[in-house]
Amino acid sequence: MEIKNVFVVGAGLMGSGISQVAAQSGYNVWMCDISQDALDKAMSNIRWSLGKFADKGKLKEAVDVVIKRIQPVLNYDEASKADIVIEAVFEKLDLKQKVFREIDSIAPPHAIFASNTSAISITELAASVKRQDLFIGLHFFSPVQMMAAVEVIRAVTTSEEAFLLGRDFVKSLGKEPIMVNRDIPGFLLNRINLPSTIEAIKLVEAGVASVEDIDKGVKLAFGRKMGIFETGDMVGLDVTYSALMALYEETKDPRWYPPELLRRKVRVGHLGKKTGMGWYKYNEDGKPVGPAL
Ligand SMILES: NC(=O)c1ccc[n+]([C@@H]2O[C@H](COP(=O)([O-])OP(=O)(O)OC[C@H]3O[C@@H](n4cnc5c(N)ncnc54)[C@H](O)[C@@H]3O)[C@@H](O)[C@H]2O)c1
Structure with missing residues (x-):
């Protein structure tokens, strides 16, 4: 066809x-x-x-x-x-x-x-x-x-x-x-990527490092073009949240449950670039102007 x-x-x-x-x-x-x-x-x-x-x-x-x-x-x-x-x-x-x-x-x-x-x-x-x-x-x-x-x-x-x-x-x-080849929750690449996103959010939550330093680190050390949080803001925090909830509901495995900081940001409407605030803060042209609240 x-x-x-x-x-x-x-x-x-x-x-x-x-x-x-x-x-x-x-x-x-x-x-x-x-x-x-x-x-x-x-x-x-x-x-x-x-x-x-x-x-x-x-x-x-x-x-x-x-x-x-x-x-x-x-x-x-x-x-x-x-x-x-x-x-x-x-x-x-x-x-x-x-x-x-x-x-x-x-x-x-x-x-x-x-x-x-x-x-x-x-x-x-x-x-x-x-x-x-x-x-x-x-x-x-x-x-x-x-x-x-x-x-x-x-x-x-x-x-x-x-x-x-x-x-x-x-x-x-x-x-x-x-x-x-098989329709499993999270398919393939999210199964690999989301655990590092969860870990990065939990490290920020625990005060171990800032969003900026984690992004800088993963770009310089792992050759990623965008940081975990930069990507998260572009994708939308609500999208990441929904993906994790779907995985959690499907598997009932607590390791997929969205971290508290992500849950709070979604609740308050800080969804990333599209709302002007997520992991970073954005100006009207959509350019990051510093860390989020
Ligand atoms: N954002 C990402 O990075 C990303 C990456 C991969 C997959 N996805 C998936 O792609 C899908 C879309 O995500 P998005 O970020 O583009 O969402 P979005 O919110 O930017 O766009 C969704 C669009 O669907 C429209 N819509 C709603 N109901 C409709 C209907 N009945 N008929 C026609 N249009 C309708 C809305 O008006 C809206 O414009 C979601 O399933 C999401 O999980 C998103």
């Missing part, structure tokens, strides 16, 4: 990034959100990001040519043309299931369904639709435009064909598929 048309549901941080890379790779993209404001923001962020690529000589085509491939839409009607549907709405099981159920009755029978969930079981999402064999996880990392790894996750019901189509689609985006 040849994929030409991509329907992305959710035009937030991830959905807009996925729409952009798909359009850059020549796909026709419908980018859907329930909020016109979200669509407007997504289109202007995409234009800005493409402009940056163009300035660096890294865009093969004119910005407008790429932009023209993306149609912002406020409903699911155009999913009737989709060869692949990629869902990137809020990290809520019932919402995601509802979205997939509705689109299942609109999309053509051959269309692959993929979720970009951080931590919800792909199998549980697949259970909400009829095409359970065509359901995969496609876990992009933020910022989607820059991060080369994408986890391709096989649900219990996923056919070999759909799993391999997912792999080939990721390659066609110029990204590297990381094949995850």
Whole structure:
């Protein structure tokens, strides 16, 4: 099956990034959100990001040519043309299931369904639709435009064909598929990364070191491009919190329970860059201006 048309549901941080890379790779993209404001923001962020690529000589085509491939839409009607549907709405099981159920009755029978969930079981999402064999996880990392790894996750019901189509689609985006053969909580890379995030937060909580020093240390010692807390602010503290809670609820293993400092920050609404305060404090241009409260 040849994929030409991509329907992305959710035009937030991830959905807009996925729409952009798909359009850059020549796909026709419908980018859907329930909020016109979200669509407007997504289109202007995409234009800005493409402009940056163009300035660096890294865009093969004119910005407008790429932009023209993306149609912002406020409903699911155009999913009737989709060869692949990629869902990137809020990290809520019932919402995601509802979205997939509705689109299942609109999309053509051959269309692959993929979720970009951080931590919800792909199998549980697949259970909400009829095409359970065509359901995969496609876990992009933020910022989607820059991060080369994408986890391709096989649900219990996923056919070999759909799993391999997912792999080939990721390659066609110029990204590297990381094949995850079993749908386990946290998939693969979060299972490796979240323990160090939890440990770093607990070390700050215990007064062992500052957020800045931990970030400096992991960048200089481990060659990471971004610190643990810098990444946390970009991803959103609520997203990290939800991922940990999903892992905790699924495994009942207390080691995944979100640390107290993270729970407090989420409760008070310090969610990272998007709220101007998280692990760091940000100015109106989104630049860090020092440690958070
Ligand atoms: N933020 C990250 O770094 C990251 C990384 C990997 C995966 N994820 C996952 O990707 C998904 C999206 O995360 P995000 O950070 O882009 O969220 P976000 O809050 O930036 O965007 C979510 C968007 O979904 C829209 N939406 C809500 N209900 C909808 C519906 N019924 N139909 C269409 N659109 C709807 C919202 O209006 C919003 O614009 C989540 O499942 C998250 O766990 C996030």
